[in-house]
Amino acid sequence: MELQSCINFLLTTAQHEVFQTFSAGLAQFNITPGQYGVLSCLWQNGSCTPKEIAQILRLENSTISGVLDRMQKRGLIDRVVDPNDRRSVRVVPTEEGGAMKDDVLRLIEELNIDILSGFTAEQRATLISCLQQISKMDEPI
Structure with missing residues (x-):
């Protein structure tokens, strides 16, 4: 198989391009794409344990x-002690x-x-659906 047809190569290079674009954009806020992911978890949930954040972002603890x-x-x-379980820390x-x-x-x-501007609405929906399928986003964590 030619490298340019290998799914790993294609996903890696696409992810690199997207990461560079997001890194450059988020630099104005002095945050990284990974830090955006954490903040997004907190903005949606109010607070999370570090383990919950790792599970949502599919990262190692x-x-x-x-x-x-x-x-x-x-x-x-901030990390704060969970008032319902003093052994647990919430972010x-x-x-x-x-x-x-x-x-x-x-x-x-x-x-x-901007990243998806070269795609039709149908292509965008298909791409997102395919990436979700590959990343098994429909399976419980």
Whole structure:
């Protein structure tokens, strides 16, 4: 099989291009695409455990720990003791982390539109459906 027909190569190069575009756009907020993922989880859920964030983002617990450390040092999130289970820690957005929500979500929408601008509406829907199928997004985590 030629490299240019290999699904791994195609997905890797496409992901790299999208990551570079998102990194450049999110730089104005001084956050990375991974940090956007964490913030998105928190904006949607209010608070999450580190394990829940890792599951939603499909990352290893050890990976998310480093991301959370950097975000806490930057003042975007706090870790607080769960009032219902003192052994558990929940991650919450700080005021700064919450304040950027609307601007970041607007940018993400613009970036998605830009990246998919060469596709018809039907092609976009098919692409998203195929990527969800490959990533098994319809299966429980």
